[in-house]
Amino acid sequence: MEIKGRVVVFSIIGCSHCMKAKNNLQQLDVPYTDVNLDAFPRCRDYLKEKTGKYTVPQIFFNNIFIGGNDDLIRACTCKLYVVDLFSDLLGDFACEPNEYAILTQDLKSSGLIRDHHRGLSVYKRSFTGKEFVDWIVKNKQLDRECAVEMGQALIDQHFGADINKYQIIFKDDETIYRLLEDDQSTALNAGTVSQCEPRPVDAVGEQIRKLILSIYSAFLTDGGKKVDYQGISASSEFEKYKNLTKELIRVELESATHEEKLAFFINIYNALVIHANIVKGPPTNLWQRYKFFNTVSYLIGGHTYSLQDIENGILRRNKKGVGMLYKPFSKTDPRVKLTLEKPEPLVHFALVCGSKSCPPIKTYSAEDINIQLQMAAEAFLDGDNGLQISMDKKEIKLSMIFKWYREDFGQNVDELLRFLYEYMAKGEKKDQLTQLLTDKKYKVRYMSYDWSVNN
Structure with missing residues (x-):
C-alpha cells in the first residue's frame, strides 16, 4: 500500500x-x-x-x-x-524523539541509581536488573514481564548496558547495569546521549562524512598529507563535529551493508585520530603509541571501539594487529557480529595513523567505495612513502605497512609484490616492477617508518 x-x-x-x-x-x-x-x-x-x-x-x-x-x-x-x-x-524536529529517552530521565530522578559494590569493586551510578524491574512494576503499574521488556529496550536502543557491555539480554536479577551517559568510559564522545531515535549507519555516516570533508578542505594541505591541528581545534566545524559524535553512541549498525560499514569505519577511524591528537596530543614514543591505539576510542552503537578495535576487529575481520597477543574480539563479544564479511586489505591505503609515513587523508562514501579504495592504493604506491624502486641495485623498498600486515596481501613476498602490482598506476615505476618480477632478480627492503606528526 x-x-x-x-x-x-x-x-x-x-x-x-x-x-x-x-x-x-x-x-x-x-x-x-x-x-x-x-x-x-x-x-x-x-x-x-x-x-x-x-x-x-x-x-x-x-x-x-x-x-x-x-x-x-x-x-x-x-x-x-x-x-x-x-x-x-x-x-x-531535528530528529524523531525517543520515548525511552524520557524513561531514562525518570530513572535518573528515581533515586534508583547509586553505587553498587561487588567484592573490592565499586560500580558508580548503577542499578541492578531486579531494582529496575521492581521500580517499573511499582511506578508504572506494569507486570514484571513488561518491565523486563522495557529493560531490554534500554539495551537494544543503546540507552543502557551491563557494566561490561557484553550482555545483550536484560535480566531480572542482580546483574549490574548503567545508563550509557553515566558510563565511566574514557571514550572521546562519552557523556550526553542522543535523545533521538537511533539512526542507521548510512545516514549518520554520511552526515559525519560531509562535516569531516568541510574540515579537511579547510585544514589539510599537500594533498591530505599535512594537518593543521591547531586550526581544526579552534574551528566552529570541529565543535559541530564533537557534538555530532554523540549520534554515534546510539547509531544502528546491525543492518549496515558491507560497503556502508567499510566507509563508515574508515572515516570514523581517521577522524578519531585527529580528534585524539587535538585533545590528548600525539604519541611521541613506542609506549605512548601502543597506549594511543588501544585506549583512544568512541562509543559506537552502545559499545566502545578503540582504534585497534576498528582497524583489526572490524576492518580486518578480527585479526591480531601489531604487538597484539589476542584477537580484538572474543567469541562472546557482541561486536564480533559486526565485523566485515571478509577482510579488506585495501583499508591499509585509507587508514591514517597521524604520522608522516601514513597515506594521505581522504573521506570515503559507501557508494563506489571499492573504486575509491583502489584510487587510494594507486596514489600511495605512486608516492615515495609507499614504494620505491632502484633498478641499479635491483632493489624494491616498501612501506613498513606491508611488513606489519603482510598476511593481508599474500602468503609470501612474491604474492605481496603481485598484489601491489595489480593496484599500481601505469607508468615508469610499474614498468620497472614488471621487469624485476620477470627477471626474478630483486631484493626487498622495508623503509623506516616516520612516526613524527603529520602537522
Whole structure:
C-alpha cells in the first residue's frame, strides 16, 4: 500500500497497547511519528479536543482519526489521502524523539541509581536488573514481564548496558547495569546521549562524512598529507563535529551493508585520530603509541571501539594487529557480529595513523567505495612513502605497512609484490616492477617508518 502523508501515534511510556500499535505499523512497513504525551503534555488537551478521549494509543492519518490499535488494523485496508494537519502542532524536529529517552530521565530522578559494590569493586551510578524491574512494576503499574521488556529496550536502543557491555539480554536479577551517559568510559564522545531515535549507519555516516570533508578542505594541505591541528581545534566545524559524535553512541549498525560499514569505519577511524591528537596530543614514543591505539576510542552503537578495535576487529575481520597477543574480539563479544564479511586489505591505503609515513587523508562514501579504495592504493604506491624502486641495485623498498600486515596481501613476498602490482598506476615505476618480477632478480627492503606528526 502506498502511504501518502503522516501517520501519528499518541502514546505514553510503558503502555503495552501503544507498543503493539507501533509494532504493527513497523511490521506493515508504515512510517509514523510517535507523539509521547509524557514528553509533550500540551498535546493531551489537543487529543481530547479531537477524539473526546484521554486514553492511548490514539492514531491519526493526517486529519483522519483512526482510533486505537484494533481500529488501525482495519484502517490499513483503506486508501487514505494527504492533509497534513499536525505540522503546526508538532513543529519541525531535528530528529524523531525517543520515548525511552524520557524513561531514562525518570530513572535518573528515581533515586534508583547509586553505587553498587561487588567484592573490592565499586560500580558508580548503577542499578541492578531486579531494582529496575521492581521500580517499573511499582511506578508504572506494569507486570514484571513488561518491565523486563522495557529493560531490554534500554539495551537494544543503546540507552543502557551491563557494566561490561557484553550482555545483550536484560535480566531480572542482580546483574549490574548503567545508563550509557553515566558510563565511566574514557571514550572521546562519552557523556550526553542522543535523545533521538537511533539512526542507521548510512545516514549518520554520511552526515559525519560531509562535516569531516568541510574540515579537511579547510585544514589539510599537500594533498591530505599535512594537518593543521591547531586550526581544526579552534574551528566552529570541529565543535559541530564533537557534538555530532554523540549520534554515534546510539547509531544502528546491525543492518549496515558491507560497503556502508567499510566507509563508515574508515572515516570514523581517521577522524578519531585527529580528534585524539587535538585533545590528548600525539604519541611521541613506542609506549605512548601502543597506549594511543588501544585506549583512544568512541562509543559506537552502545559499545566502545578503540582504534585497534576498528582497524583489526572490524576492518580486518578480527585479526591480531601489531604487538597484539589476542584477537580484538572474543567469541562472546557482541561486536564480533559486526565485523566485515571478509577482510579488506585495501583499508591499509585509507587508514591514517597521524604520522608522516601514513597515506594521505581522504573521506570515503559507501557508494563506489571499492573504486575509491583502489584510487587510494594507486596514489600511495605512486608516492615515495609507499614504494620505491632502484633498478641499479635491483632493489624494491616498501612501506613498513606491508611488513606489519603482510598476511593481508599474500602468503609470501612474491604474492605481496603481485598484489601491489595489480593496484599500481601505469607508468615508469610499474614498468620497472614488471621487469624485476620477470627477471626474478630483486631484493626487498622495508623503509623506516616516520612516526613524527603529520602537522
